[in-house]
Amino acid sequence: MTALDRTAAPPQDEATRRPRRRTGWAVAALAVAVIGGGALYALVAPGRTTPATTDGPKEDTATVTRQTLVNSQQVDGTLGYAGSTTVNAQLPGIVTGLPGLGRTITRGHPLYSVDETPVVLMYGSAPAYRELKPGEEGQDVRQLETNLRALGYDGFTADDTYTAATASAVERWQKDLGLPTGERTGKVPLGRIVFASGALRISAHRTQAGSDAAPGTPVLAATSDKRQVHVDLDVANQSLARKNEKVTVSLPGGRTVQGTITSVGTVVTVTPGTDGGSDKSTIGVDIAVNSRDAGAYTQAPVTVGLRTAEKKNVLTVPVTALLALSEGGYGVEVVGTGTGTGTGSGSGSGSGGRSTIIPVTLGMFADGRVEVSGRGLAAGTEIGVAQ
Numbered sequence: 001m002t003a004l005d006r007t008a009a010p011p012q013d014e015a016t017r018r019p020r021r022r023t024g025w026a027v028a029a030l031a032v033a034v035i036g037g038g039a040l041y042a043l044v045a046p047g048r049t050t051p052a053t054t055d056g057p058k059e060d061t062a063t064v065t066r067q068t069l070v071n072s073q074q075v076d077g078t079l080g081y082a083g084s085t086t087v088n089a090q091l092p093g094i095v096t097g098l099p100g101l102g103r104t105i106t107r108g109h110p111l112y113s114v115d116e117t118p119v120v121l122m123y124g125s126a127p128a129y130r131e132l133k134p135g136e137e138g139q140d141v142r143q144l145e146t147n148l149r150a151l152g153y154d155g156f157t158a159d160d161t162y163t164a165a166t167a168s169a170v171e172r173w174q175k176d177l178g179l180p181t182g183e184r185t186g187k188v189p190l191g192r193i194v195f196a197s198g199a200l201r202i203s204a205h206r207t208q209a210g211s212d213a214a215p216g217t218p219v220l221a222a223t224s225d226k227r228q229v230h231v232d233l234d235v236a237n238q239s240l241a242r243k244n245e246k247v248t249v250s251l252p253g254g255r256t257v258q259g260t261i262t263s264v265g266t267v268v269t270v271t272p273g274t275d276g277g278s279d280k281s282t283i284g285v286d287i288a289v290n291s292r293d294a295g296a297y298t299q300a301p302v303t304v305g306l307r308t309a310e311k312k313n314v315l316t317v318p319v320t321a322l323l324a325l326s327e328g329g330y331g332v333e334v335v336g337t338g339t340g341t342g343t344g345s346g347s348g349s350g351s352g353g354r355s356t357i358i359p360v361t362l363g364m365f366a367d368g369r370v371e372v373s374g375r376g377l378a379a380g381t382e383i384g385v386a387q
Contacts, residue, residue: 060387061335062321066379068312069366072248072305073240077231079251079300081201081223082262082286087111089213090128091119091191098209099202102298104225106199108151112220114191114213117179122147124195133187136162143195144188148173191215199225227294229259231304232282235268240306241285248305249289257293259304262286309364315377316369320386323357331359333384334376355384 089095097113105111110118124143130136132144137160145158148169156165167186174184206218213219229249233241241264249259265284273279287304323331334356356376363371 060385061382062318062385064332064372064377064379064381064383065316065369066313067316068310069314069316069364069369069371070307071309071364071366073237073308074303074305075231075233075237077229077249077287077302077304079227079229079249079289079294079297079302081203081298082226082228082288083197083224084203085196085200085222086206086218087194087200087220087222088215089114089191089207089217089219090215091189091213092215093117093213095207095209095211095213095219098205098207098220101202101204104199104201105222107147111194111200117183118177119191120177120193121200122193122195123150123198125197126195128190128193128195131187131189132162134162134164134167140195141166144170144193196222197224201225225291227289227291228262229287229289229302229304231285231287232269233285233306235281235283237306238264238283240308241283245307247287247307249287250303250305251295252297252300252302257289259287259289262288311364311371314363314371315373315379317360317372317383318385319365319368319370321383322360322362322370325357325359329359330362331357332372332374332377334358335382335384 091114093115095112095114096116097110099105099110099112105121107121107123109121111121112119122143124140124147126139126143128140130140132141139160141162142158142160144162145156145166148156148166149158151173153169153173156163156169170188171184171186174186200222201224202220202222204221206220207213211217231241241261243261243264245261247259247261248256250256263284263286268281268283271280271282317332321332323333325331336355358374358376360372360374360377363373365371
């Protein structure tokens, strides 16, 4: 019989059969968990000071939890904004106004001005490529009408046809823009509006106020207003990145936020090695994060935890709850139960508060916790941990 046989009487030489006692932190074992063909090494450092038999806990306590454990590999990334676009001039004239860098422009607001009249942002997937006027049909017409409705103009049907009712709404819109009377025609000349998929955040000026806005001249560089982390991932770790997978992003200062992988590149980029080192082959991985969570950081270095393994719905305890047993293996100390679920020198059967040592089998380690299984363990069980 062993020191932890639940049916055995306490051994005669109790000092040699009880769990080992330590003072302070001590490395008890090196646990190895095989994950995806590799190995994860975790130092188990219980540092326990309480003997198996005690009339109540003399140390800190924690509870057994049922949860999902996730192991991850840390990679470097950059927090910025999703997407990039260049806004080119189409309306001839002189650039008379540019927005500030970092400013976000939304639907119906000016992106820049030409001859002191605004060039307006509207939302849509198709580009503006022609003058819009009564009789025209197409997706760009529908986009214009949809935007006018969103801006509060009505009296027309938002469809593919530019009607007299559409022209009337456009005239009202042109008046509200402050256009000169001669430009309130009910027609939208090419260059008065710019279609984009959503709000644009200004990242660079491509020209200066006072410059000629000849058609095709770059005026602004912009991104979306959605926050994104970009990772140049080593191709050897490509299998760790899967679209729609959840990841953890560590921001400057140590705060962590959740992200979702939105795209995994298929084109390999090779960067020559330096000082005789090997070339580096990477693919691009983009991760969406909540704008409120990401804060005001721009082009900031971050760390991304890509999942390497996951165990769902398992019992876990803090690593510091583990006791190295004298006969080998590990146990945890269930405190104050008086249920007699464990045996050996610390069995608390009917004792109303004495501690019990329960042997456990270890599973996956993650974030300072370890998967355990053993008779008498359940979620919510109170256990001793090292101070």
